[in-house]
Amino acid sequence: xxxxxxxxxxxxxxxxxxxxxxxxxxxxxxxxxxxxxxxxxxxxxxxxxxxxxxxxxxxxxxxxxxxxxxxxxxxxxxxxxxxxxxxxxxxxxxxxxxxxxxxxxxxxxxxxxxxxxxxxxxxxxxxxxxxxxxxxxxxxxxxxxxxxxxxxxxxxxxxxxxxxxxxxxxxxxxxxxxxxxxxxxxxxxxxxxxxxxxxxxxxxxxxxxxxxxxxxxxxxxxxxxxxxxxxxxxxxxxxxxxxxxxxxxxxxxxxxxxxx
Numbered sequence: 593x594x595x596x597x598x599x600x601x602x603x604x605x606x607x608x609x610x611x612x613x614x615x616x617x618x619x620x621x622x623x624x625x626x627x628x629x630x631x632x633x634x635x636x637x638x639x640x641x642x643x644x645x646x647x648x649x650x651x652x653x654x655x656x657x658x659x660x661x662x663x664x665x666x667x668x669x670x671x672x673x674x675x676x677x678x679x680x681x682x683x684x685x686x687x688x689x690x691x692x693x694x695x696x697x698x699x700x701x702x703x704x705x706x707x708x709x710x711x712x713x714x715x716x717x718x719x720x721x722x723x724x725x726x727x728x729x730x731x732x733x734x735x736x737x738x739x740x741x742x743x744x745x746x747x748x749x750x751x752x753x754x755x756x757x758x759x760x761x762x763x764x765x766x767x768x769x770x771x772x773x774x775x776x777x778x779x780x781x782x783x784x785x786x787x788x789x790x791x792x793x794x795x796x797x798x799x800x801x802x803x804x805x806x807x808x809x810x811x812x813x814x815x816x817x818x819x820x821x822x823x824x825x826x827x828x829x830x831x832x833x834x835x836x837x838x839x840x841x842x843x844x845x846x847x848x849x850x851x852x
Contacts, residue, residue, distance in 0.1 A: 602622040602626045603628075608637065627778050628778040628781035629781065637665055637668050638742035639738065641665040645661035659718060673835050677706075677710065677828075677836070682696050684817075693821060693822055721737075725737060740793050741841040741845075743788075748833055751815075752830060755815060756815055756819060759818070797852060799852040807841065
């Protein structure tokens with residue numbers, strides 16, 4: 593149990609900017625095991641984002657409260673996944689082979705493709721999250737919307753880790769320890785933490801379970817695309833999949849609530 597707590601702190605330290613104990617180990621083995629808590633981190637980020645939304649909605653208008661929730665989510669993660677989204681679009685948009693794509697993705701500067709991707713997908717998240725939250729004013733429903741879209745997005749990114757290989761050969765890469773072999777414990781925990789919020793949310797709309805279909809399609813497309821061009825994935829690719837999956841979940845929920 594003590595080791596699991598340490599692994600959790602490592603996951604929290606790596607995936608968020610939330611303060612952790614000073615003695616949290618910087619151990620590559622623990623970072624590899626920390627993948628099991630990736631969707632659980634989604635619960636935490638989603639919960640904090642919900643509190644920001646709920647608190648803001650008591651003071652300001654609904655739209656601004658949604659915007660605040662997204663901003664807080666970005667602050668909590670340090671724009672970790674958004675940075676990956678921008679780098680991925682810059683790399684694949686401007687590169688023509690594996691070496692060039694990886695070189696562009698490693699560049700700390702943001703390019704045209706990255707800016708456009710951030711504008712489009714952040715706007716899509718704002719509009720769809722606002723629409724989905726407006727469907728039901730029950731506080732538990734709104735809380736589980738936040739839990740669900742954050743945890744499912746991280747589950748989809750973890751599926752890339754479990755089924756593909758790391759594309760970079762640089763041993764110093766931050767994401768390299770995550771890419772090493774994972775056991776049944778990691779996979780079981782990821783699916784448990786990833787799917788539980790969706791199961792609870794299905795209490796309001798059973799058809800929301802249909803979200804798994806487009807998520808699966810996105811996973812297969814992203815995996816095949818990354819492997820075709822760079823022979824696997826990078827940490828930036830995982831960030832891009834996470835962000836695209838958030839949009840996918842919210843878009844599907846809006847459609848389900850509209851037509852069911």
